[in-house]
Amino acid sequence: MRVLIVEDEPDLLDYLARSFEAEGFACDRSADGEDALFLGEEFDYDLAVVDIGLPKLDGIQVVSRWRKNNRNFPVLILTARGRWQDKVEGLEAGADDYVVKPFQIEEILARANALIRRSAGHASPEMRFGPIIIDTRAKTVLRGDQRLELTTYEYNALEYLTHRCGQTVSKSELTEHLYDQDFDRDSNVIEVFIARLRKKLDPEGSLKPITTVRGRGYRFDLKAEQ
Amino acid sequence: MKARGSIIRRLLGASILTLPLFLGITGYAIDQAHTRSLVAAQQSQLQLQFYGILGVMEWSNTQPISVERLREPRFWQFRSGLYAFIHTRNGYLQWQSSSANSMEYLQEAFTPTPAGKEVFDEIVLRGAPYFRYRYHVIWEDEHGVEFPLIFTLLEHQDTFRSELLSFRKNIALWLGLAAVVLLLIQVIVLRWGLRPLRDMSRELRELEAGKRESLGGIYPRELTGVTHNLNRLLEKEQQQRERYRNTLGNLAHSLKTPLSVMRSATTPDTDPQITDQLDKMNNIIAYQLQRAVSAGPRRLGVKTPLRALLDRLCQTMNKVYLDKNLSFNLSCDEQHALAMDEQDLMELLGNLIDNASKAAQSAVSIEVKALGSASVELSIEDDGPGFPEDKIGLLMERGNRGDQYGSGQGLGLAVAVDILNAYEAELSIGRASLGGAKVTMTLPA
Numbered sequence: 001m002r003v004l005i006v007e008d009e010p011d012l013l014d015y016l017a018r019s020f021e022a023e024g025f026a027c028d029r030s031a032d033g034e035d036a037l038f039l040g041e042e043f044d045y046d047l048a049v050v051d052i053g054l055p056k057l058d059g060i061q062v063v064s065r066w067r068k069n070n071r072n073f074p075v076l077i078l079t080a081r082g083r084w085q086d087k088v089e090g091l092e093a094g095a096d097d098y099v100v101k102p103f104q105i106e107e108i109l110a111r112a113n114a115l116i117r118r119s120a121g122h123a124s125p126e127m128r129f130g131p132i133i134i135d136t137r138a139k140t141v142l143r144g145d146q147r148l149e150l151t152t153y154e155y156n157a158l159e160y161l162t163h164r165c166g167q168t169v170s171k172s173e174l175t176e177h178l179y180d181q182d183f184d185r186d187s188n189v190i191e192v193f194i195a196r197l198r199k200k201l202d203p204e205g206s207l208k209p210i211t212t213v214r215g216r217g218y219r220f221d222l223k224a225e226q
Numbered sequence: 227m228k229a230r231g232s233i234i235r236r237l238l239g240a241s242i243l244t245l246p247l248f249l250g251i252t253g254y255a256i257d258q259a260h261t262r263s264l265v266a267a268q269q270s271q272l273q274l275q276f277y278g279i280l281g282v283m284e285w286s287n288t289q290p291i292s293v294e295r296l297r298e299p300r301f302w303q304f305r306s307g308l309y310a311f312i313h314t315r316n317g318y319l320q321w322q323s324s325s326a327n328s329m330e331y332l333q334e335a336f337t338p339t340p341a342g343k344e345v346f347d348e349i350v351l352r353g354a355p356y357f358r359y360r361y362h363v364i365w366e367d368e369h370g371v372e373f374p375l376i377f378t379l380l381e382h383q384d385t386f387r388s389e390l391l392s393f394r395k396n397i398a399l400w401l402g403l404a405a406v407v408l409l410l411i412q413v414i415v416l417r418w419g420l421r422p423l424r425d426m427s428r429e430l431r432e433l434e435a436g437k438r439e440s441l442g443g444i445y446p447r448e449l450t451g452v453t454h455n456l457n458r459l460l461e462k463e464q465q466q467r468e469r470y471r472n473t474l475g476n477l478a479h480s481l482k483t484p485l486s487v488m489r490s491a492t493t494p495d496t497d498p499q500i501t502d503q504l505d506k507m508n509n510i511i512a513y514q515l516q517r518a519v520s521a522g523p524r525r526l527g528v529k530t531p532l533r534a535l536l537d538r539l540c541q542t543m544n545k546v547y548l549d550k551n552l553s554f555n556l557s558c559d560e561q562h563a564l565a566m567d568e569q570d571l572m573e574l575l576g577n578l579i580d581n582a583s584k585a586a587q588s589a590v591s592i593e594v595k596a597l598g599s600a601s602v603e604l605s606i607e608d609d610g611p612g613f614p615e616d617k618i619g620l621l622m623e624r625g626n627r628g629d630q631y632g633s634g635q636g637l638g639l640a641v642a643v644d645i646l647n648a649y650e651a652e653l654s655i656g657r658a659s660l661g662g663a664k665v666t667m668t669l670p671a
Contacts, residue, residue, distance in 0.1 A: 009483045009484075009486075009487060011487040011490070012483060012486050012487050012490060015486075015487065015490035015491075016490075019490075053476075053479045080475075080478050080479035080481075080482040080483055081475045081478045081479065081515075082478065082512055082515075083475070083569065083572075083573060084539070084572045084573050084575075084576025084577070084580075085568075085569050085572050085573070086475075087542065087576070088538055088539065088542045088572065088576070091541075091542045091545050091546070092538070092541075092542070096545060097545070097546055098546070100512075101482040101483060101485070101486045102482055102485040102486035102488075102489045102504075102508050103486060103489075104489075105490065114549065118548060118549070
């Protein structure tokens with residue numbers, strides 16, 4: 001999952017980015033409103049965490065302009081003032097949730113995961129695809145009763161594909177959402193992940209959860225159960 | 227504060243008091259002038275009658291005076307009101323007009339007068355008023371002997387008095403009419419002249435009722451100073467309020483961001499005393515800033531429409547608590563508006579509806595009822611576990627939590643109570659019909 005973190009205080013920006021990266025997110029960082037606006041319009045993020053009090057362009061305006069330009073990724077706003085006026089304005093501008101500073105990082109991560117899941121149309125943090133059960137809070141995957149040992153990147157690739165089940169996801173899109181901007185996009189590491197995931201999810205080859213769409217990418221074919 | 231009468235009444239009162247005085251003086255002056263001219267007319271009339279008598283009088287040493295050819299018929303009519311006498315200097319009657327026959331008492335009117343001088347005056351005989359004209363004539367016969375004769379003419383004042391009375395009635399009627407017309411004109415002029423004040427008073431009432439933000443009318447020069455200054459005062463107060471809020475917002479931002487950084491530097495191995503102190507600092511900052519931001523009651527300015535604000539807050543809560551799939555039942559008429567600052571109201575209701583949404587299982591109910599024209603009862607209910615009854619008093623103090631759901635700082639209810647205290651409004655906590663907590667407030671409308 002690729003996340004944009006926008007915060008003008010360098011220490012806090014670094015802390016947030018490191019915390020998200022530690023959870024397996026690919027993070028882009030921004031320290032002012034104009035830069036954040038550009039990044040949000042240029043790249044397709046799975047989530048943006050935006051501080052309201054930003055230099056150049058305030059957070060509410062950034063979110064509002066993203067929404068006007070049909071950038072519909074979920075946005076979590078951070079507010080220091082804690083006033084309801086700010087929270088309501090932020091949410092009316094298009095943000096999806098808020099956290100008041102100073103925060104517990106666990107709260108931000110939990111809300112970030114919930115927003116990503118919600119944006120993919122999953123109401124519950126536990127997603128079931130036949131025998132495969134994904135717990136987005138614990139970031140664990142079960143096949144039947146058996147817990148699968150996935151690396152962070154494997155898990156993230158699987159979660160991204162399941163959030164778009166039935167849709168073809170290109171290799172470059174997958175790369176963008178799993179790695180930050182500096183990653184070498186030509187490497188064939190995605191193919192390796194997908195091959196490993198197929199093996200772990202479907203060792204007998206009977207389930208066929210991930211289909212390769214020739215020349216276009218991959219598609220998660222199992223349907224989510226409510 | 228008790229109003230000290232009305233300006234129109236004062237001015238009209240003053241007019242009602244002064245108008246009769248001026249009209250009285252005017253009436254008196256006209257009456258005096260008219261009376262004088264009537265008396266002068268009487269004098270010249272009697273003078274003419276005197277010349278008439280003198281012209282037709284026949285006299286000789288041997289014959290008594292004869293005045294046979296007098297034209298004025300009233301001298302011949304008995305008791306006609308016009309009488310003439312001719313006396314010698316010693317008061318011996320030489321001739322009297324037929325009209326004075328058997329009215330001997332009229333001769334009391336005779337008094338000697340200096341020769342060649344005409345005298346005109348008034349006299350009362352037997353209770354009746356008369357004009358009296360006298361002339362002392364020195365008559366000379368053919369032998370050059372002088373005979374002094376005194377002519378006395380009397381005219382009863384009946385006609386004169388009735389004419390004067392009728393004139394006085396007329397003048398009183400016209401002056402009375404003039405007074406009424408003047409008063410009416412004054413009422414109209416006053417109402418027209420004081421209209422800007424009435425407009426200003428109406429606009430001030432609207433301002434107080436929260437229907438307008440400033441005085442917007444076009445006022446005459448004398449009032450623009452007041453209206454302009456009042457508008458500036460209102461604008462300045464609003465700007466100051468905004469500046470104060472922004473400064474506090476910036477202060478919050480500059481205090482809380484370093485606190486976030488400090489918290490980010492803590493690890494599970496960090497001394498719990500440090501994390502506790504960080505939490506305390508955060509709570510103190512959050513609580514005191516929220517308190518300081520409250521604007522408190524306002525007497526002037528636009529009221530805050532309640533329905534729109536509740537709609538915004540419910541939509542916000544719906545977004546924040548999307549996973550809970552809460553239903554918000556809102557019962558509030560469009561016309562409800564509160565005499566509270568919008569941000570204070572949003573802070574108050576935001577905290578309370580957020581508390582209710584956190585506690586609720588599936589439903590939050592908000593009901594607004596008018597209590598007369600000056601206040602509104604607003605209640606927020608949820609179907610959560612409700613407040614433990616033995617802890618209700620403690621809940622209103624900051625930092626005391628009534629929940630087990632963890633998020634937030636336990637400030638919501640305490641901040642709400644502080645805002646309500648600033649507006650001298652009340653809050654009570656009880657059990658909701660939905661099963662959870664019910665918070666009820668009486669707010670100024």
